[in-house]
Amino acid sequence: MEFALSEDQRLLQDSINGFLDKTSPLDTVREAAAGDPAVRARVSEGLAEMGSAALFVPEDHDGLGLGVLEAVLVQEALGAAVAPARFFGDVVVAAAFRWDGDRGQQSDYLPKIASGEAKFAIALSEVVSARDGAGVTASGGKLSGTAMFAMDASDATHILVADRAGMLHVVAAGDADIKPLQTIDRTRTFHELTFDNASAEHLPNAAADDLVRLARLLLAADTLGASTAMLDKAVAYAKERKQFGRVIGSFQAVKHMCAEMAAEIEPCRALVWHAAHAIDTQDDEAPLMANLAKSHLAEVGTFVARTSTEVHGGMGFTDLVGLHFWFKRIGVNRQLLGSPEAVRTDAARLQGWAA
């Protein structure tokens, strides 16, 4: 028995973290947040060269054939760096074809996903929560309707969209109207997609639920990374900032805030790993664990985002230290693909605790 990252997995973490330190420091994140699309393109390209797009594509389709555990490690690193980069969509769509595509579709799309030739936007929100009349209907190979909070759409060549019945479809990006939705989080872009009788290719074995759970776990990992970064920043700040003639980190009021953040975050790391490993090994509890990870990380992330900001005092509230990029990323992750309450209801349903 071994519940720990392998040497390879630690190397993967180190290399992604090292890459992001160099390529996506805070100043670069600021440029992306100010609306420069070249930043995202640059960081995404560098990541793809390291194999991010190919990570979850099976080896027989020119991918790296790695697992969900490796994917969450990368996503965690991206969250820690609040990186403006494509990755989430690459993993989710690779899973869609791996799990739900027919052989022809797998051969058509998976190699292109791995090479970066096909870049997918992911539009699954309405499976979880349809608001303002959003939702997509499929009829005779055509899609109509709207999908909100599509992710990774800004540079997409294709769209993976779930219809109202939870069926999955592929649409060429050019066949949809793509309109930005401005959120609090400027490190990533979100879009509203409108389909008007758009030609769609259906994934026959579709179960959007599995994909939603994978996506939720990735969001949990993103929040884990962002939360860990916020704790590290709070501790570093508290060790330097002086008031009343001593560093504020020597005051128990401040130390205990940091201890509480650490005590909440640490078990989350194990929870996210365990949930990822459960999907990789097709454990019966995998769906439950993914939902527990998403809902719990939403709560812990929210606590950490607030507490770390408070440790930074007035500076935490300013744009100068840029802490708000992490705060907002965590805030968006909390709502995407289900608020904690919605996700816990799903977790209850999986156990026969809710109708």
Next chain:
Amino acid sequence: MDLALSSEYEAFRKEVADILEANRDKAPTSEDRGMKNDRRLAWQKLLIENGLAARTIPQAYGGYGAEPDILQSRIIAEEFARTGMPRPLANQGISMLVPTLLELGTEEQKTAYIGPTLRGEMIWCQGYSEPGSGSDLASLRTAAVRDGDDFVINGQKIWTSTAKQADMIFCLVRTDPDAKKHHGISYILFPMGTPGIEIRPLIDMTEAANFNEVFFTDVRVPASGIVHEENKGWQVANATLTHERGMLGDPNSTKARLVEVAELMKRETLNGQRLIDHPVFRDRLVALQARVYAMQANGLRITTARLKQENAGMAGLIVKLQGCELNHEIARLAIDALGELGVLYGVGEHIRDEGAWQWRYMYDLGLIIGGGTAQIQKNIISERGLGMPREPKPAAA
């Protein structure tokens, strides 16, 4: 990452299960009361002989003498849980004193005490806290003054569980009043039957006396009871505290408790609606479940670190704080789900689980405070885990 056990361990699991099953008729029941009940002691002896208790303690000292193997220990614990068979004795003597003696005791001390303690024939209590020395344990004042081959002890201890039943005490006393506070303490063992010891039960909020106050008036004990060295008791105590913190926060028992609440919520109704179907209560249950799963996975990380003889770091430091808090909150949910029925306590109609949830809710608050308060835990996490500075010492008054 590989959570499967090798076939060798699966075989071990079967072996354990077979032993437990074969001896089912010898297991004590709730009828067998008292710490030294014959059936209970016979069961403990049987468990030791079969390697299911005192497994890694050398045979010379009354243990089974197996090599330490965390997975084997884990499997044994799981099999006790699965079969519902009575677990091996776990008291302060076994959990705290025995490891301390193995590490720091003299040969005479090991030979005299470890075997009877493991077999449940010798009960110990712990003399650490004092009325004026709780979190600041090292400020303790119970004095032991050297007189020939003896020490004469005067002072008072508090929070002493099983003081009445105890044959012996492991006690922290001040042997050098002039040394700095951590350097004048000794760790000493002596019989509770020594003249001059008075025990007063300390009734706590559960209405029971789970703890006692112990008073020492001119208690004369042999100096040979010192463990390790005179005035080095603080080191000895720290070894023991580490063992205690390991005891408080077992994720498997927390998970079992969560399952109990889920069952309770399926059984109990509010205005005809099952509590599990009540969205607010159900939401709380699942929120706690997520935390239980997180602590379980955290436990797997710690187990792995121990297997590799590595320090578990932050994953280990947070266990006492998070584990006790989680148990407390699970009890709170059960009480809230029962509502007014949840406040029934003692004997009477309508009461559920004999008031166990209220008892746990209160007792667990005691555990959050005891063994290093939550606030002390946060100091440890921030200082040892996050490298934050210690609170500066106040200028001498």
